[in-house]
Amino acid sequence: MLRLCLPRVLQPCVLGLRGRFHLQKCSLGTHKHKEKLELLNSPQGAKDFIYSLHPTERSCLLKELQNFESMAIAQEKLEALPPNASQLRYVLLHNAIPFVGFGFLDNAIMIAAGTQIEISIGVTFGISTMAAAALGNLVSDLAGLGLAGYVEALAARLGMQIPDLSPKQVDMWQTRVSSHMGKAIGVTIGCILGMFPLLFLSDDDEEETKGAPLTRPTDSK
Structure with missing residues (x-):
């Protein structure tokens, strides 16, 4: 089963989220x-x-x-000062929190759905492991379309307000770097946490191995 899980764990962390979560109606970052x-x-x-x-x-x-x-x-006409360290940390945290949820849901749903597809449809129609992984990613993408709004609402309930920055500070490279770093860190943490179904899949593999009948070599004489 690890042949199915490992490619799906490594692939979707950025690819699945890039087109799905950045095009939401409500922007959670300090800039587009x-x-x-x-x-x-x-x-x-x-x-x-x-x-x-x-x-x-x-x-x-x-x-x-x-x-x-x-x-x-x-x-x-006013010369704005760059954001201080406290403001940059807040920008990073503000962008990281929702992407933890995005990465968690994307990986967890994909692993669970891909595994079920492999042991059900895969066995029936004889599809390959990578085909089951692709279908699992499809299910994860469809689920993300509906769950993304709930993740954003949950993140908003944590009390994280939009960083108090001036328009010039919003467009500064320090703010943009902090925003992108927060998103990358949040997705990384979320994807790692979303790998928890692998713990249950490894146990299932051991049980299947133990339950498999042993074959003895036939005597050629």
């Missing part, structure tokens, strides 16, 4: 992700994003954009 910037950098991309929002979300987004731009214009 690079992929989202490229998406909204064109009129068509911005239009597609706006049409995908609920009317209440569009009103809230417009209000926050106006506030942000007014603050940026007012502070345009």
Whole structure:
């Protein structure tokens, strides 16, 4: 069973999360992700994003954009200091917490679903181990579409407010590095914690090995 589990543990930590969780309607970081910037950098991309929002979300987004731009214009001629160490640590922690949940759910669901697919559909139709792993990843991706919002809501209930930074500080490279480091650390911790189904799978492998009938070599004489 480890032939199935190990490839699935190593593969999804970044690939499965990159396209799924960074395109949520509510941004949890202090700035937009690079992929989202490229998406909204064109009129068509911005239009597609706006049409995908609920009317209440569009009103809230417009209000926050106006506030942000007014603050940026007012502070345009002022020289902003880089964020201090305490602010950068808060930015890192603020981005890490939700991604712990994302990584945990992605790995745990994929391992559990892939294993069940291998021992049921895989045995019936004779599909390969990697095909079962791919189907398990599909189940994990579909589950992530519905669970991502709950993870974000749970992270918000922990009381982690948006870091209090000025518009210039938000765009500084120190803030961006801290944000990306927080996401990477959170995904890493979540994926490691999500490997817990492997503990139960290894026990099942031992039981199957012990229960397998032993074959004796036939006497050639």
